[in-house]
Amino acid sequence: MKWDLEHRRAVITGAANGIAKATALLLAGEGTRLVLVDLDADKLAATADECRTAGAEQVETFAADLTDGEKVHELGDLVRDSMDGLDLLIPAAGIIGRDPIDQMPDEHWDRIMNINVRAVFQLNRELLPQMADGGSVVLFSSDAGRRGSPGKAAYATAKAAIVGLARSIVGEVGRRQIRVNIVAPGFIDTRMNAQTFAEKGDVLADETPLGRNGRPEEVASVIAFLCSDASSFVNGTIVPINGGHYMAG
Numbered sequence: 001m002k003w004d005l006e007h008r009r010a011v012i013t014g015a016a017n018g019i020a021k022a023t024a025l026l027l028a029g030e031g032t033r034l035v036l037v038d039l040d041a042d043k044l045a046a047t048a049d050e051c052r053t054a055g056a057e058q059v060e061t062f063a064a065d066l067t068d069g070e071k072v073h074e075l076g077d078l079v080r081d082s083m084d085g086l087d088l089l090i091p092a093a094g095i096i097g098r099d100p101i102d103q104m105p106d107e108h109w110d111r112i113m114n115i116n117v118r119a120v121f122q123l124n125r126e127l128l129p130q131m132a133d134g135g136s137v138v139l140f141s142s143d144a145g146r147r148g149s150p151g152k153a154a155y156a157t158a159k160a161a162i163v164g165l166a167r168s169i170v171g172e173v174g175r176r177q178i179r180v181n182i183v184a185p186g187f188i189d190t191r192m193n194a195q196t197f198a199e200k201g202d203v204l205a206d207e208t209p210l211g212r213n214g215r216p217e218e219v220a221s222v223i224a225f226l227c228s229d230a231s232s233f234v235n236g237t238i239v240p241i242n243g244g245h246y247m248a249g
């Protein structure tokens, strides 16, 4: 499928792995210009090489821990200097945690909140002023943000917070024809879920009407739709991408 994303300028965080990497590769094939960000410098460089091979018009990389607010500021400078602004913001970098509430150290709670929520807020604060009119932002919630997730309270709280953040920004940038939407993936086969799938991947697949877990590419294609003019009147919405798994609960 072809999207109208050629020459558009995208910032994608978490691009060394999983859903963000699949999104980067899809957009690269459309001729999008990319700034790719991740903590893992080596894997980020590998993603960038694959994106160049796939046809990206321009690929910049920024290896950084986005829980450091100063790095978010430096990223803003890179976007300004290398692409003179942006059209698409896809802050996918995130982590999950596995702590029952009575055993969760403050540091785990803070780390999960800092990357999954605070960095997303800071990225929007830094980059929305540079975004061209008609741009698109796609934020990452989760089924966990709606249903909760025992043993993952910090993650579920963070993913619920993203909905409030997104729907507030919508009202601030809409008159610039900038849209802000949310994807809420279910169980997608990435390293984030490696332990969960090792423990009960088949059970989760069985609970899903489609009888399987999702692939990163199946989230990337929805993100591309939300970035493209094909979704030009879709704004402030949550798109579940879970194979119908929400019918299980």
Ligand SMILES: NC(=O)c1ccc[n+]([C@@H]2O[C@H](COP(=O)([O-])OP(=O)(O)OC[C@H]3O[C@@H](n4cnc5c(N)ncnc54)[C@H](O)[C@@H]3O)[C@@H](O)[C@H]2O)c1
Pocket (backbone or CB within 6 Å): 013, 014, 015, 016, 017, 018, 019, 020, 037, 038, 039, 040, 064, 065, 066, 067, 091, 092, 093, 094, 095, 115, 140, 141, 142, 143, 184, 185, 186, 187, 188, 189, 190, 191, 192, 193
């Ligand atoms: N996989 C799923 O089933 C699923 C479900 C719902 C929501 N999501 C969301 O989708 C997004 C992508 O998840 P994924 O499954 O592709 O995960 P992933 O673990 O495969 O990739 C996440 C990436 O974020 C990067 N990252 C983590 N902390 C960072 C930091 N402090 N600074 C910079 N980069 C950092 C990691 O290095 C990694 O490359 C996340 O926001 C996640 O919460 C995933």
